Amino acid sequence: MSSCTVPNPAAIGNACGSHPPPGAIAVQDGRTSSTEGVVVDDQVPPPGTSDHYYEGSVWNSEDDDPAEFSAISVYITTPQSSPASSVDFYYVILSIWDSTSSYDQIGFDAYEGAWDVAWSVELDCGTYYYSADAFQLTPNTVYKFSETLVSGYVDFAVDKGSSEVYSNSYYTGGMWFEGGGTWGCPDGDYYEDYTDYEEIYQTTEQNWPDFDFDFADNAQVLQSCAINGCPGSWSSWSSGTIPSGAPIQNVISGISTHVENEWFNASVQSPPGLYSILVDFYYNEGGSFWTPGAVGNVCSSSCPTDLVGMSVFSEPSGWSNRFNSSTGSVPLAWDLALTVPSSATNGTYDVIVEAEDTSTGVLTLVEFSVTINHIPQGHGGCVAWGTPILTPSGYVSVQRLRVGEAVTGYSLTSNTFVTLTLTGLNATLSEPLVIINFGLLTLTADDQPIYIWNSTFEGWLHNPVQLTVGDYMFDAATQGWIQVRALWDSTQPTIVFDVVTSGTNDFIASGILLDLK
Numbered sequence: 442m443s444s445c446t447v448p449n450p451a452a453i454g455n456a457c458g459s460h461p462p463p464g465a466i467a468v469q470d471g472r473t474s475s476t477e478g479v480v481v482d483d484q485v486p487p488p489g490t491s492d493h494y495y496e497g498s499v500w501n502s503e504d505d506d507p508a509e510f511s512a513i514s515v516y517i518t519t520p521q522s523s524p525a526s527s528v529d530f531y532y533v534i535l536s537i538w539d540s541t542s543s544y545d546q547i548g549f550d551a552y553e554g555a556w557d558v559a560w561s562v563e564l565d566c567g568t569y570y571y572s573a574d575a576f577q578l579t580p581n582t583v584y585k586f587s588e589t590l591v592s593g594y595v596d597f598a599v600d601k602g603s604s605e606v607y608s609n610s611y612y613t614g615g616m617w618f619e620g621g622g623t624w625g626c627p628d629g630d631y632y633e634d635y636t637d638y639e640e641i642y643q644t645t646e647q648n649w650p651d652f653d654f655d656f657a658d659n660a661q662v663l664q665s666c667a668i669n670g671c672p673g674s675w676s677s678w679s680s681g682t683i684p685s686g687a688p689i690q691n692v693i694s695g696i697s698t699h700v701e702n703e704w705f706n707a708s709v710q711s712p713p714g715l716y717s718i719l720v721d722f723y724y725n726e727g728g729s730f731w732t733p734g735a736v737g738n739v740c741s742s743s744c745p746t747d748l749v750g751m752s753v754f755s756e757p758s759g760w761s762n763r764f765n766s767s768t769g770s771v772p773l774a775w776d777l778a779l780t781v782p783s784s785a786t787n788g789t790y791d792v793i794v795e796a797e798d799t800s801t802g803v804l805t806l807v808e809f810s811v812t813i814n815h816i817p818q819g820h821g822g823c824v825a826w827g828t829p830i831l832t833p834s835g836y837v838s839v840q841r842l843r844v845g846e847a848v849t850g851y852s853l854t855s856n857t858f859v860t861l862t863l864t865g866l867n868a869t870l871s872e873p874l875v876i877i878n879f880g881l882l883t884l885t886a887d888d889q890p891i892y893i894w895n896s897t898f899e900g901w902l903h904n905p906v907q908l909t910v911g912d913y914m915f916d917a918a919t920q921g922w923i924q925v926r927a928l929w930d931s932t933q934p935t936i937v938f939d940v941v942t943s944g945t946n947d948f949i950a951s952g953i954l955l956d957l958k
Contacts, residue, residue, distance in 0.1 A: 496689050497638025498656065498698040499678040502621020507634060508673065509617040512662035513537055514587035515637060519549065519556045520652035521581040526645040527554035533654050534559065535586050537635045538624040539595065539615030542566050544632075547586045547597045549578055551650070556580060560597045562611045566626035576607040589662075590615050617664045621673050636678060637698050648684035649702050656698040744769045750797040751775055757790045779811070823871060823937035824950050825883035830940065831918065831949040833860055839938045839950075842866055848940075850947045851917040851954050853892075858917075861948070865941030874937070875905040876929040877914075882951050885937055886930070890956035894922060901956055906930075918952035 502508050515535050534548030544563040549556050556578040561571035576599070578584060585600040593614045599607040620635035637656035644650060659675065675693050683689060692699040753762045756779070765776045777794065793808045829836035831849040842848070842863055850861040873886045884891070886906035892915040893902045902908065913922040940948050946957040 493640055493642045494679070494681040494683055495638045495640050496679045496683075496691055496700050497636055497677075498675045498691065498693055499633045500620050500635040500659070500673055500675055503672040503674070504621070507622035508620045508661070509540075509664040510537075510620055510661045511617060511664040512587060512589040513618060513620075513635070513660065514585055515659045516583055516585050516655075516657040517548065518583045518655060518657075519578050519580050523554055523580060524551035524556070525651045529554075529644050529650070530642045531644065531650055532559055532638075532640040532642075534640065535588070535637055535656070537588065537618045537620060538632070539590060539613055540617050540619065541614045542624070542626065543595070543613035543615055544624075545588055545595045545613065545615075545618070546571075547588055547599070549584075549586075550574075558599055558607050560609060560611075562595060562613050564613060566628065570611060575609065578606075588618070590618060620661065633678065637675075638678065639700050639702075641684065644684075647686070649687040649689055651702070653702055654700045656700075659696045659698075744773055747799060749773060749775075750799050751777075752795050753777070753792065754795040755791070755793040757785070757792070759785070760790075760792075781811075823869065823885045823889060823939045824955070825874065826936040826938070828883065828938075828950050831952075839866075839940065840868075840936075842940075848942055848948050850942060850945045851949060852945055856920070859945060861942040861944045863940070864943055865939065867939045867941075868936055869939070870934050871937045872932050872934045873906075874931045874933075874935055875908065876931055877905070877908065877925060877927070878923070879927055881923075882953055883931070883935070884955075892917075892954040892956070915954045916952045917949045917954040923953070 513535065517533060517535075529551045532548060532550045534546050534550075536544065536546040538544055542565055544561070544566075546559070546561040548559055550559040550573055552559075552574050555574075557574040558576040558578060559571070559573050560575060561569060563569050578599075579601075582601060584606075585598075587598045587600070589596040589598070593616070594610045594612050595615065597607075597609045597611075598605055618635070622634050623631040624634055625631045637659065639650065639654055641649060675696060675698060677691050677693060679691075687702070690701045692701065751764050756762060759782045761780045763778045763780075765778075779792065790811045791808060792811060796807070824830075824839055826838075826840055828839045830839050830842060832842075833847050833849060844863055844866055846863050847860050848863050850859045851857075852859050871885050874883055875886050876883050884905040887904045889905055890901040890903050891905055891908070892900070893908070894913045894915070895909075895911065902912075908925055908928060910925055910928060912925045914925060916923045940950075940955075941957055942948050948955055
């Protein structure tokens with residue numbers, strides 16, 4: 442069997458052996474239950490870079506000799522959303538050496554915009570067999586990752602609750618896992634036996650991951666040890682050069698490890714008015730609030746309101762701001778209302794918000810941009826901001842559509858859905874509007890045809906203001922009819938969008954068939 446040299450056996454590297462060891466499973470991944478996710482049978486190497494950083498914890502034996510385990514496990518929760526970029530690549534992994542110099546790993550990684558199961562064995566301190574995208578996991582979900590040695594096979598498993606969602610086996614010949622010391626390779630290098638860590642290869646938005654990671658409730662099945670009962674404990678561990686500017690820290694709490702990358706973030710919400718912008722700031726993880734150096738979490742169900750100090754560090758001249766007070770509940774969250782002067786010229790403006798962890802003095806700055814585009818007053822057929830428009834991929838809020846994208850229309854001739862191209866999407870500030878069925882649809886009063894039926898008419902009603910309670914609107918999404926039960930007139934100026942499509946010139950909003958005016 443061929444072998445190769447890698448920078449650090451702690452890394453999941455390329456499968457550089459040309460042939461598996463005797464008795465190895467031929468299909469190296471994909472042997473899994475299929476209760477969720479997508480099984481991927483190819484093996485894709487990580488980006489070709491040796492510049493990476495490890496942050497996590499190591500298990501230390503308090504006996505003179507390392508402990509021997511037959512199984513290990515840990516619980517890790519996937520982040521609440523997908524990786525920040527499709528090119529981000531980093532591991533969140535449980536690792537241990539076995540008795541035949543194989544470095545065995547199971548966990549997940551950020552890969553092509555998803556969280557995928559990653560596993561690896563490294564034979565003879567240098568030959569790797571692995572998959573970086575064995576199985577796609579669901580965000581914001583607790584998984585148990587485990588390794589078990591049975592007759593020389595490393596059995597990898599991933600469980601969600603009581604259900605196994607992924608499993609795989611690989612023959613290394615190992616008889617036990619070793620924990621609590623260091624493992625020496627023929628090249629003279631030594632490596633920690635048993636670790637939990639994140640391994641950062643590549644990120645885009647910043648030099649470190651956008652999420653925190655918890656390795657919870659590490660557990661082992663003891664095979665043998667010295668007579669003292671194999672006492673041991675976890676301690677912080679890192680390797681490599683920490684990414685520039687990274688606030689990465691970790692906290693050990695008994696048999697659990699918290700790797701803190703990003704404790705604070707922000708998201709810009711839909712503008713509630715013409716000259717105001719609402720920004721949500723939140724503690725990123727939502728399960729607890731950790732303070733570096735503390736044992737355990739500071740608060741899990743409620744938090745002191747002064748735990749985080751919020752301020753606008755920089756904003757354009759003439760703007761004003763107002764923070765609400767955090768409720769103290771987890772996840773911690775604040776709203777920032779920015780008021781933009783009506784005299785502001787069109788353009789893109791930068792705003793920087795500072796958040797301070799008052800218990801440690803650690804600061805985080807979040808910078809975002811606001812684009813001002815004064816919307817002209819206008820009249821014409823349109824749907825209101827926030828209206829869901831049907832596309833081949835599902836409903837998308839109208840303001841998120843882009844010219845050239847596909848939208849779903851309906852052919853009244855063939856009674857079938859058709860795929861159309863969005864050719865226009867003009868925004869105006871308009872009133873009056875008609876609110877239909879308690880907000881199901883909000884349309885301009887005039888010039889927005891809607892397909893209806895009543896006792897005397899079936900066809901396109903040009904002006905929604907002429908709708909009456911008791912009329913029926915055509916629900917193209919279900920090919921049925923929805924009765925008009927409530928109508929309100931609104932004189933509040935509202936941002937509306939004129940949706941223009943190709944082909945049949947129609948589109949489907951909240952299920953209802955509308956047409957180009």
